[in-house]
Amino acid sequence: KAGVTQTPRYLIKTRGQQVTLSCSPISGHRSVSWYQQTPGQGLQFLFEYFSETQRNKGNFPGRFSGRQFSNSRSEMNVSTLELGDSALYLCASSFASGAPDTGELFFGEGSRLTVL
Amino acid sequence: AQKITQTQPGMFVQEKEAVTLDCTYDTSDPSYGLFWYKQPSSGEMIFLIYQGSYDQQNATEGRYSLNFQKARKSANLVISASQLGDSAMYFCAMRGHNTNAGKSTFGDGTTLTVKP
Numbered sequence: 001k002a003g004v005t006q007t008p009r010y011l012i013k014t015r016g017q018q019v020t021l022s023c024s025p026i027s028g029h030r031s032v033s034w035y036q037q038t039p040g041q042g043l044q045f046l047f048e049y050f051s052e053t054q055r056n057k058g059n060f061p062g063r064f065s066g067r068q069f070s071n072s073r074s075e076m077n078v079s080t081l082e083l084g085d086s087a088l089y090l091c092a093s094s095f096a097s098g099a100p101d102t103g104e105l106f107f108g109e110g111s112r113l114t115v116l
Numbered sequence: 117a118q119k120i121t122q123t124q125p126g127m128f129v130q131e132k133e134a135v136t137l138d139c140t141y142d143t144s145d146p147s148y149g150l151f152w153y154k155q156p157s158s159g160e161m162i163f164l165i166y167q168g169s170y171d172q173q174n175a176t177e178g179r180y181s182l183n184f185q186k187a188r189k190s191a192n193l194v195i196s197a198s199q200l201g202d203s204a205m206y207f208c209a210m211r212g213h214n215t216n217a218g219k220s221t222f223g224d225g226t227t228l229t230v231k232p
Contacts, residue, residue, distance in 0.1 A: 033218030042225065043207065048218030056219045088159055094218055103211060104151055105220060107161035 002027065004108035006091050012114045018079040021111045025072050025093030032074040033105070034066060037088040046089075049074055078113075086115045118143045120208050120223035127228050129198045136183070137193040137206050137226045145212030150191040151220065152182065155205040164206075167191060169213075198230045 005024040013019050025032050033048035033056070045058040049068035066076040072093075078085055089112075092105035119142045129135040141150065152164040167175045167182045175182045183192040191210075195202055208223040 031216070031218045035222075043222040045219055045221075048216055050216065050218070056216050058219075090159075090161060092161070092218065103149060104163040104166055105153075105161070105218070106163065107153075110159040112159070 004091055004093050004106050006089075006108035006111050008111060009109065010112050010114075012116060013081050014116050015081055015083060017081050018077065019081060019113060020075055020077045021089055021091075021113075023074045023076075023091030023093075023108060025074070025091075026106055029093035029095050029106070030072055031094040032068055032072060033092050033094070034074070034076050035090045035092065036060075037090055037110070038086070043090070046076065081115045083115050086113060088112050118145070118148075118210055118212065118221040120210055120221055122208055122223035122226050124226045125224075127226055129195075129228065129230055131200060131230055131232050132197055134194060134196045135198055135228065137195070137208075137228065139191045139193065139208030139223060141189050141191060141208070141210050143210060143212060145214060147213040149211050149213065150182070150184070151209040151211070152180070152191075152193045153207045153209060153222075154202075155207060155225070157204070161207065165193070195228075200230050200232060203228060203230045 031050045034046040036044045048056040052068045063079045068074045088110045090110045092107045121140045148169045150167045153161045165177045165180045179196045181194045205225045207225045209220045211220045
């Protein structure tokens, strides 16, 4: 079955602009989470959506937001871009059955954002 | 709060030899899962292996095994018979079983280089 699809793969923006990234999870997966990966900070959890509701949020400013649609596809938005927002943004989906077992994440290839 | 520590920024191994990547963790959750992911240069994170905190036996998946020592809070990944395609970044991660599926805590990663 198809994996997690993220678009766009690469993008370049300038400071002050805003950006929207898209993620299509694996069919049947209801949980979509977003991570920011930078060389200095590693992988940082942004937020998680489940059934169109945000149920977890990391320590990021309000400029970072997201949403999930009824078909489980998710978007994240970053407004008023700063140089430090340059990163690889990874989306991950999970079946999220609720059982206290495995629950591994399935990642997309990421969207690499460069802010100039 | 959860914390993952990977103390080896980079590792080298000769092709066909075994290598151990270190991971220690800290958590207050009584029940949790430990994961290892591989990230090739393409950026996509690939799930490798899972260990539950109450599993009596160490997890194995093909050439991957997890050396789980609960009392020492360590979850080292062992790759046997290294192949050139194993060259990648490896991340140790964990999630409390009371934590939603999408929110995992990751270590800073270890870059593994397999030499021919």
